[in-house]
Amino acid sequence: MEITVETRTSASRISGVVFLVLIATAVVLPAFAERGLIQDLFFIFTMLVLAQWWNLLAGYGGLVSVGQQAFVGLGAYAMFGAVILWGLDPIPSILIAGLAALLLAIPTAFFAFRLQGAYFAIGTWVIAEVVRLSVAQWKQVGGGTGTSLPRSATREMWFVESITTLFDVKSSAARDILAYWLALVLVVLTIGAIYWLLRTRRGLALAAVRDNPEAARAVGVDAGAMKWVVYLVSALGTGLAGGLIYVQKARISPDAAFSVLDWTAYVIFIVVIGGIGTIEGPIVGVLIFFILQAFLADFGSWYLLALGLIGIAVMLFAPRGLWGLFTDKTGIELFPVRRRLVVHSARDEVKKWLK
Amino acid sequence: MIWVDTVIQGVLLGGLYALFAAGLSLVFGIMRLVNLAHGDLIVLGAYLILILVSLLGLNPFVAAAIASSLMFALGWVLQRAVLNRTLGDDILPPLLVTFGLSIALQNALLEGFSADSQRIDAGALQTASLSLGPITVGVMPLLTFASAVLVIVALNQVFYRTALGRAFRATSDDPVTASLMGIKPANIFATATGIAMIVVTIAALYLGMRANFDPSIGPARLIYAFEAVIIGGLGSLWGTLLGGVIIGVAQTVGAAINPEWQILAGHIAFLIVLIIRPRGLLPRAVD
Amino acid sequence: MALLQAHNLTAFYGDFQALFDIDLSLEAGETVAIIGANGAGKTTLMRSLSGVLSNAPEAIVFDGHPIGALPADAVMAQGLAMVPEGRRLFPSLSVEENLLIGTYGRKVDGQWSLDSIYDLFPILKERRHNPGTALSGGQQQMVAIGRALMSNPRVLLCDEISLGLAPVVIRDIYAALPKIKAAGASVIVVEQDIGQAMKVADRVYCIMEGRVTLTGRPHALSKDAIHAAYFGEALA
Numbered sequence: 001m002e003i004t005v006e007t008r009t010s011a012s013r014i015s016g017v018v019f020l021v022l023i024a025t026a027v028v029l030p031a032f033a034e035r036g037l038i039q040d041l042f043f044i045f046t047m048l049v050l051a052q053w054w055n056l057l058a059g060y061g062g063l064v065s066v067g068q069q070a071f072v073g074l075g076a077y078a079m080f081g082a083v084i085l086w087g088l089d090p091i092p093s094i095l096i097a098g099l100a101a102l103l104l105a106i107p108t109a110f111f112a113f114r115l116q117g118a119y120f121a122i123g124t125w126v127i128a129e130v131v132r133l134s135v136a137q138w139k140q141v142g143g144g145t146g147t148s149l150p151r152s153a154t155r156e157m158w159f160v161e162s163i164t165t166l167f168d169v170k171s172s173a174a175r176d177i178l179a180y181w182l183a184l185v186l187v188v189l190t191i192g193a194i195y196w197l198l199r200t201r202r203g204l205a206l207a208a209v210r211d212n213p214e215a216a217r218a219v220g221v222d223a224g225a226m227k228w229v230v231y232l233v234s235a236l237g238t239g240l241a242g243g244l245i246y247v248q249k250a251r252i253s254p255d256a257a258f259s260v261l262d263w264t265a266y267v268i269f270i271v272v273i274g275g276i277g278t279i280e281g282p283i284v285g286v287l288i289f290f291i292l293q294a295f296l297a298d299f300g301s302w303y304l305l306a307l308g309l310i311g312i313a314v315m316l317f318a319p320r321g322l323w324g325l326f327t328d329k330t331g332i333e334l335f336p337v338r339r340r341l342v343v344h345s346a347r348d349e350v351k352k353w354l355k
Numbered sequence: 356m357i358w359v360d361t362v363i364q365g366v367l368l369g370g371l372y373a374l375f376a377a378g379l380s381l382v383f384g385i386m387r388l389v390n391l392a393h394g395d396l397i398v399l400g401a402y403l404i405l406i407l408v409s410l411l412g413l414n415p416f417v418a419a420a421i422a423s424s425l426m427f428a429l430g431w432v433l434q435r436a437v438l439n440r441t442l443g444d445d446i447l448p449p450l451l452v453t454f455g456l457s458i459a460l461q462n463a464l465l466e467g468f469s470a471d472s473q474r475i476d477a478g479a480l481q482t483a484s485l486s487l488g489p490i491t492v493g494v495m496p497l498l499t500f501a502s503a504v505l506v507i508v509a510l511n512q513v514f515y516r517t518a519l520g521r522a523f524r525a526t527s528d529d530p531v532t533a534s535l536m537g538i539k540p541a542n543i544f545a546t547a548t549g550i551a552m553i554v555v556t557i558a559a560l561y562l563g564m565r566a567n568f569d570p571s572i573g574p575a576r577l578i579y580a581f582e583a584v585i586i587g588g589l590g591s592l593w594g595t596l597l598g599g600v601i602i603g604v605a606q607t608v609g610a611a612i613n614p615e616w617q618i619l620a621g622h623i624a625f626l627i628v629l630i631i632r633p634r635g636l637l638p639r640a641v642d
Numbered sequence: 643m644a645l646l647q648a649h650n651l652t653a654f655y656g657d658f659q660a661l662f663d664i665d666l667s668l669e670a671g672e673t674v675a676i677i678g679a680n681g682a683g684k685t686t687l688m689r690s691l692s693g694v695l696s697n698a699p700e701a702i703v704f705d706g707h708p709i710g711a712l713p714a715d716a717v718m719a720q721g722l723a724m725v726p727e728g729r730r731l732f733p734s735l736s737v738e739e740n741l742l743i744g745t746y747g748r749k750v751d752g753q754w755s756l757d758s759i760y761d762l763f764p765i766l767k768e769r770r771h772n773p774g775t776a777l778s779g780g781q782q783q784m785v786a787i788g789r790a791l792m793s794n795p796r797v798l799l800c801d802e803i804s805l806g807l808a809p810v811v812i813r814d815i816y817a818a819l820p821k822i823k824a825a826g827a828s829v830i831v832v833e834q835d836i837g838q839a840m841k842v843a844d845r846v847y848c849i850m851e852g853r854v855t856l857t858g859r860p861h862a863l864s865k866d867a868i869h870a871a872y873f874g875e876a877l878a
Contacts, residue, residue, distance in 0.1 A: 064450050066391070111626055114633040115585070117446040118389030122581040123629075126622055129578065133619040144615075260574065265458055272451055301462035308459030315451045316440055521743050524734040532730040534714040535692060535723075537747010537793070 015334040026184050030167060030177040038180045042248060044290050045183035049190045049241040050263060051270040051282035053234040056194050058268075059277035060206050061230040064117075066264055067124025070108065070131045071101040071235045073258035075242030080141050080252055083153050090149065091158045094182070094243035101239020102232060104131065109231045125260065132258035146253025154250055179248040186244060190237055191335075195279060197233070198337040202226060207337070261304075269311050275321025279335035284323045360490055361611045362604055367492070369603030370500030371565070373596040374558035375580035376587075377506055378551035380595045383584070385527045385547045386442060388449050392457040394577030396552065399460060400426055400559030401568050402468055405475050415475050415564060423556035430552030435545040442544070457573065464570035475563035499561045503599070506554055507592045513550070523547060575618075582625040588635025597636055601628070645670040645828055646691070646722070646797055647703045651710075653686050653695050653852075660686040661852045668797065673819070673829045675843035677836055679872060683852040684832045685727050688801045691830070692724040693717035704797070718747045723795035727802045727832075729786040731774035738770040740785050744792030752794030753825040759788040762818055780811035787815070791822065798822060800831045804838060816842060836868065850874055 030038055050068065057063045078100030082093035108127050115123040136144040155171065163174035197203045206226050242263075246252050256262070266289065274285025296303040318325055327333060379393050390396070400422060407418035437456075441448035483494040514520040522543050526533040530540040562568060562576070582602050587594025602621045609620020628636065644667035653661040661683050668674050678684050689695045691702060697710035709717055718724070723744070731740050741759055760767035763784040769777060774785055783803055790798055804812040812835075819842055823829060833839035839846060840860040848856040848871040856863065856871030869875075 058447065062446070064447060066454065111629055114629055118383075118387075118450055119581070119585060121391070121450055122389065122578065123585075125574075126578055126582065126625060130619065130622045130626070133622070137615065261458075265454070268451060268454060276447065301465040305459050305462040305466065308455040308457070308462065311455035312437070312452050312459070315448055315455065316437070319448060518742070518746060521735060521739050522746055524739075525732040525743050525746075528732040528734050529730060531694060531714075532726055532732070533743075535694070535718060535726060536743050536789070537715045537718040538743075539713075539715045 009333055009336050011332045012334055012336050023184070023188060027181070030180065035169075035173050035176060038176050040290070040294075042176065042180045042183050044286055045180070045187040046241050046245050047266065047270060047289065048282060048286045049183070049187050050238060050267045051274075051286055052187075052190050052194055052279070053237040053241075054264075054267045055271045055276060055279075055282050056197075056230055057234045059271065059281075060198065060203075061227060063227060063231060064121045065112075065124040066121045066260065066268075067108075067112075067126075067128035068234075068238050068267065069258045069260050069263040070104065070124070070128035071238035072242035072245070072263040073128070073135065073254070074104050074131055075101045075239030076246035076252055076257045077135050077138070077141060078239075079243040079246055080147065080149065081138075083149055084147070085140060089156075089158050090153055090247045091178075091182075094240060094247060097243025097246075098236050098240035101242065102236045104239075105232050105235030108235075109228060113227065113231075128258060128260070132254050135258070136254040142253070144254060146251065146256070148252075149247075149250040157247075176248070179244065182244055182247075186237075186240060191279060193233070193237075195335050195337070198279075202229070203337065206230065269307055271321075272311050273314050273321055275323030275325075275327075277320070278323050278327070278333075279337070280327075280333070281321050281323040284326075285321065288322070357611075358608075361607050363490060363492065364496065365604030365607035366600050367496035367500045367603070368607060369583075369596070369600030370496070370503035371558070371561055371599070372579045372583045372602050373503040373599030374499070374506060374554065374561060375576050376583035376595045376599055377503070377510060377592060378554040378558070379577075379580045380584045380587075380590070380592060381510060381554070382548055382551045384590045385523050386544050387527075388438060388442065389453070389581075390438075390456075391450060391453040391577065392460055392573075393555070393580060394575065395457050395460040395464075395573030396426075396430075397555050397559050397562060397576050398464060398568060398570060398573045400552075400556045401475065401563035402464060402473070404556070404560055404563055405473055408475055415477050415560060418475075419556055419560040422559070423553045426552040426556045427549040430555075431545045431549040434548035435541060438548065439541050439544055457577075461570050461573060468570060470569055470571070472567035472569040473563070474567050475560070477564040481564065495561075495565055499565070502557060502561065503596060506557060507596055510550075510554070510592055519546070579621065582621065586625060586628045586635055588638035591635070591637045594635055594637030643706065644668060645672075645705060646830075648687075648691065649701060649703070651687070651690055651697060651701045653683070653690050653697070655686075659852065661690065664849075664852075664854055666847060666854070668828050668830055670828055671823065672844045673823065673831065673842055675839035675846045676830065676832045676849060677834070677839050677846060677868075677872065678849035680834070682849045684849055685801055686852075687849065688724065688727075688799055688830075688832055691717075692722060692799055715747050718793065721748065721750075721793070721796035722799060723748075723790035723793050723797070724799045725783075725786045725790045725801060725803055727805070729779075729782045731777075731782055731785055731789075733773060733775045735774060736771050737766055737774050737777065737785055740774045741766075741788050741792055744789040748793040748795075750794050754791040754794050756792075759791060762791075762821060763788060780807050780815065783807065783811075783815055784818075787818065787822075791825075791827075794825075795827055798827045798829045800829065802832055802834065804833065804835055812838065836872070848872055 054065065054068055057065055075097035079090065079093040079097040082088040082096045083090050108124070111127060112120055112123045141147055154175065157175065157178070159178050160171055160174045163177050164171055167177065198206065246257065270285035270289045271282050273288055274283065275281025296306065314321060375397060379390065382388055382390060403422040403425060404415060404418045407413050407421055408415050437452065438449065441452050480494060484491050485494060485497065514523060522533070522538050525536065526538055526540050526543045533540055579602055583595050583598035586598030586601050601624055605624035606617045606621040610617035646668040648664055648666040651661055651664040652659065664687060676684050676687065686695065690697055693712050693714035693716065699708040699711040701710035703709070704720055704722065709720060732743065735743065738756070741756060765781055766784055766788060769781065774782065777785065787803065803815060816838065819829065831839065831842065843860055846858065846860055846863065847854055848868060850871060856867060
């Protein structure tokens with residue numbers, strides 16, 4: 001009899017290959033795809049990045065934040081500040097966006113971690129409001145009304161000229177392709193980083209803390225430190241996404257950049273409907289969200305009313321989302337992070353012993 | 356003198372925030388549930404009163420009395436049919452369900468009433484004022500504050516002096532043992548939310564008579580309410596009033612310095628209290 | 643016909659079966675003791691009788707009415723009051739409020755009221771404004787019994803009322819039993835202390851691993867038989 005501990009499944013081995021093919025296809029896609037598709041995929045990738053980070057926070061870390069718009073908005077404004085005030089190129093300024101969000105996360109965590117559970121949620125929202133109202137006082141980047149990236153900065157953005165010649169497109173289309181590639185890099189890095197984090201010892205500890213904080217403490221898992229790690233990396237990733245989104249939008253205002261609807265409510269909807277606490281869930285969720293958006297967004301408030309009600313229904317009747325339903329039916333996991341005991345012989349004997 | 360005036364305006368404004376917060380505080384105290392749609396329910400209450408006033412020509416106070424019974428029923432059903440299913444050790448379901456409710460409610464109101472801002476007509480009361488020595492105080496803010504005090508006294512009476520209040524506290528302590536006493540926890544929770552909705556209607560009345568409102572302003576009311584609850588200390592209704600007053604004073608003082616700082620000053624006051632006294636100013640002894 | 647009758651009563655915690663086809667009866671005016679080792683299923687049985695755990699309607703019949711499927715609050719309203727294991731006083735309520743809440747689901751005229759509870763346990767009157775949890779273990783047990791009596795129950799279910807208490811305190815508490823019976827309640831006590839159970843009970847049920855292994859009148863049962871029923875092995 002032989003027992004090994006594995007986290008991989010055969011589905012995950014196949015999916016690894018499939019993902020590599022998908023990524024390669026995505027990289028060369030701008031050579032034959034329409035500009036509209038590139039823009040749609042940019043939207044899907046950036047929303048997926050936000051959803052993955054929120055899922056790490058809430059689904060794995062138990063930190064239900066309703067204030068992630070603070071990091072999107074501050075990241076975006078830091079990028080604008082670096083371009084307008086320091087004259088930097090927008091592309092490296094995206095890194096400054098991530099850094100600014102990370103720095104903001106330190107005092108934010110200091111405040112918000114004093115609040116438990118549901119109060120943590122509203123506390124993060126208050127802080128996002130404070131940041132929004134403060135940024136609205138920042139006159140050099142447009143104050144309450146907002147501003148646009150200088151034309152010179154967008155025209156001369158890194159790589160744009162090479163893309164223009166490579167694909168023989170206009171500079172505005174080249175900017176979309178560049179943003180798309182960066183979003184692709186960000187989404188692959190995000191999923192890779194979260195997958196890696198969850199498979200480390202610390203990541204497994206995280207799941208232990210979520211499932212049973214008392215027991216986790218008893219075996220020496222430092223829940224406090226893990227909360228900090230998760231909160232800070234999520235802020236960093238969310239800030240990077242914020243910077244990138246606004247490089248593409250090229251126009252900013254406090255109300256848009258700190259929108260609780262766009263950067264938190266939609267993100268929560270994506271994670272909940274797809275399946276909270278799994279890496280696959282947000283991927284499923286973002287696709288469904290995109291389809292709903294494409295068909296129903298014209299209905300305005302009816303659409304949002306429906307989103308709210310769908311979210312409630314999923315939470316009540318399928319709390320593990322669509323991916324959860326799928327996994328329950330098929331047992332398939334593409335990103336397995338749970339350790340499983342694999343028994344190569346005398347299966348029943350061990351099962352008995354485990355009881 | 357202008358500062359004294361500013362502070363008094365702030366204290367009275369705090370009464371409104373305490374009204375926003377009292378229902379939130381009550382529900383949290385009994386079932387550890389934070390309703391993220393609380394602010395939107397206040398706005399819903401305001402529209403309900405508005406309809407009764409404009410369609411039936413009722414006095415706003417009479418309209419609020421009628422609206423409060425409808426809101427009680429709504430709260431009861433909402434809790435019984437939806438929110439009770441979300442209660443448990445996991446904090447995700449109640450938060451996400453009430454967040455979805457908030458989005459749905461805002462957009463339903465938007466569809467029903469458009470984004471135009473509205474106001475409940477209170478006639479002469481709207482502009483009436485009292486002279487107290489050198490200071491002039493609006494009757495409406497005074498009435499708001501008095502109502503807040505009255506609501507808190509009434510809630511405390513119910514909570515500490517009645518069989519229902521005992522059932523609230525017992526169920527909050529231990530729902531299984533409470534059921535052995537013949538208490539139905541599901542109904543107790545529904546009744547608590549119903550009562551919170553009566554308070555919400557009173558808050559909605561003053562919200563709608565004092566200033567313009569539209570479907571989008573709910574979340575900000577939730578945030579003020581939440582800040583008042585945390586500043587006061589969880590589970591203390593008088594603490595909630597104190598929290599409301601602190602937010603109110605911070606806002607009027609902030610606005611007196613620079614009108615753009617009104618809201619920001621309130622939030623900053625909240626953060627300062629959170630640093631100095633994380634458990635609030637008047638925390639309940641037993642937690 | 644018995645006042646309270648359980649027939650083929652089963653109970654599960656998930657996949658784990660805690661009770662197997664329990665048959666049990668309580669006649670009006672009787673005191674029945676349920677004994678058994680830790681984990682035998684005594685508390686599960688009490689939770690089933692009181693409605694905390696749900697059953698088939700006919701599995702429990704009270705005064706001719708099937709109550710097996712009723713929730714705890716409805717069972718209590720019928721007149722079965724429970725003194726739960728570990729006393730379970732409400733920490734937010736004073737001693738007097740803990741007693742008063744006993745009448746929440748059932749208000750019937752009878753011998754028991756605040757005054758008569760205070761006569762039964764005078765110490766509680768002195769401490770009536772204290773929080774229930776500020777009392778000693780024995781006093782807390784008195785509150786828990788008083789709380790159950792406030793509804794003037796027809797059946798009083800007492801789960802491990804002597805657990806963790808000093809012998810002298812246990813004696814004081816059991817001294818109240820005759821008065822409780824005189825007021826018209828039939829009683830089921832769950833006891834780990836066999837001697838105590840034998841002293842108070844008209845009949846005894848012994849439970850082991852979720853099954854009734856022995857039943858009878860205390861003086862008719864031999865030590866050997868009890869030991870075998872309790873531990874599943876003969877006395878050495």
